[in-house]
Amino acid sequence: MELVLDFPKVKTIVESYSEKVDSLIDSYADKKEQLISLLQDIQAEFSYLPRDVLIKTSQKLDIPLSQVFGVATFFRTFSLKPRGRHLLTVCLGTACHVRGGHRLVDKVERDYAVKPGETTEDMKFTLETVNCLGCCALGPVAVVDGKYESQMSPDKLDRVLRRYK
């Protein structure tokens, strides 16, 4: 049966990883209810949820593909598209908002021609926003590859981003 899903059909690294993917999915065989955790593990591996792996998950764990797909698209954490080499997350929690967090997003949108959720053409950055990281005292906050950058201004963020290749 041909599954028509709105996934980008890129040649993924999935095939070479197939053993790893198999054992990852198998390790959830007796805890199917932890689907979200499994998808998080898969995403940690590939930086996104490749189409083939989602189908495999559904088949191996006998969970309807609609449910796998539903969970994968409902939660913000998950991305169905390949992501860039660096993940830039700008916090738009209330505290960061009142201190101008949205201006950081504006700046990145202008300079790199990406919108939140998108990846730059050269696959360098993926821009995402988050609704509070809980370091409100240090806002506006941006996170690059897990590193917290505090009290950012559009200018400072620009200097931070230039450090990444």
Place this chain on the structure above:
Amino acid sequence: MVELLQKRVSSPSELENLRQSILQRRDPNKPCIAVCAGTGCRASGAEAVVDAFVDEIERRELQINVELKETGCPGFCEQGPLLVIRPKRIFYRHVKPDDVPEIISKTVLKGNIIERLLYVDPATNEKVVYEPDVPFYKKQTQNILSVNREVEPTEIDDYIAIGGYSALSKVLFHMSPEDIIEEIKRSGLRGRGGGGFPTGRKWQSCRDARGDTKYVICNADEGDPGAFQDRAILEGNPHSVLEGMIIGAYAIGSHKGYIYVRNEYPLAVRHARIAIEQAMHYGLLGEDILGSGFDFTVTMTRGGGAFVCGESSALMASLEGKIGEPRAKYVHMSDKGLWDSPSLLNNVKTWANVPLIINKGAEWYSRIGTAGSKGTMIFSLVGKINNTGLVEVPMGIILREMIYDIGGGIPGGKKFKAVQTGGPSGGCIPEQYLDTPVDFDELNKLGSMMGSGGMIVMDEDTCMVDIAKYFIDFLKGESCGKCVPCREGLTRMSEVLSNITQGKGKREDLDILEDLAEILRGGSLCALGSTAANPVLTTLRYFRDEYIAHIDEKRCPAGVCRELIQYSIDPEKCEGCLRCLRACPTGAISGEKRKVHALNQGMCIKCGACYDVCKFNAVIKR
């Protein structure tokens, strides 16, 4: 994480013996450097400071003489990285790795104070040497947060040393489940996650519910933007939450528990996992806890970044591996929750209060707070405020004390405008109500709510229409889409608010907003939808004039709404330094060195870059 010395504790006396042996091994007078390693201080560079201490201690071969601890967050994030040198509790802030050798040689070894690292009280300009004297802490009552600074979260021995798990031991051997529930009821504890439901009654109905399998859940899906106290507790003192959960499980007869934590809190996930492992290792969790015959296990689950999953039925759906959609709750979760079994769900802060109540008694607990709201509450005081951080105070504290005495007022001499409480479901409280005591009922009266304890301070530069739009947009994005009034109503409200902020609003729009608010309240299954209009309703109630200014005069009084402001250059003040010209992303500014610059309005995208870089206040925003 150190290797645990003992294998398993299988009776209350063995737990006491373990505690005594831990205490005997420790010298309370030995110098101890306690670095705050919570997420806030880490973001300010605490890890590099810890590394520098490790190196320096090794270099000087001081491992035996000096102890180094990475503690949880005591609350004063603004001043991070924070450092306390025990036993005298000398307090240093904004510590950098370069300061470390000097701290060791001068303060730790000789007891001398390094002046430049001391906190300066902005009110009096006086330097404060010892942590307990810091005004920010002095006016608080830290019953829960205080433990964060005593223990290293990844060391169960630290928690046991300060009396940890004694409440568990007490309930398992000296109290019946009914006694526990009675004690919690008498304490007056109300749910700290937002609803404020009496905790004891919740426990009672879950105990009374029919079913062989029951579940205990800790809600750590702290999604309220601007609130991070649950994170701080789970990161800084995960064992207190576990202990509370085990007590709750014993009280209702449950053997399986879950901690549902936000994936955006990696450190909390890690520390809670380690805490579970260590408690299992000691026999404080798992089978036959402390030799009592009672079994209870806890599983960690990470959320997927959906705000609605903070709602109990949505959280449980997500625990079952489904989409996090709430359901109608005419059947309570305490009767039919996770996998249709009776389930007891409480917030992190609620669980952390439980061991305290068991140890110190309901009488002690209920003496703190107001008639209807007992105990302390942890607030995250953020936004336009000097002392940003976590604040633990008795229920009933006056808002003004909170903002001016503890929070140190508004930075930059700006004027206070409003404080937003209760997260996206809460409301904005204006200056005329600053003398209101903060508890569940008083905040409800003002159209706001306690929520999870977020408190975001706004000054004259904050536009209240923009804030209302911010929350509505947030909720629009987070609405699960199940109920039409919430899904469509929020979309419509967002459109109306966008129009107003862009100067396209009409007077009738305000009626539309109020109508939609009414529909949302009545027609949504869960609290996300039914309270979603609160930020709009409270801003309409207290700041209607700002809406009117946007609509009638096409003016944003706070100078925030981009379509309604204009930047220009004041020729009197411009020094011709070229700074704004270089900063402008669109080339809208022209001029030469030492000549007055000009701004082309047609090319200006109003990003504010020129305003930020000007050193002479020559860029005017209006």
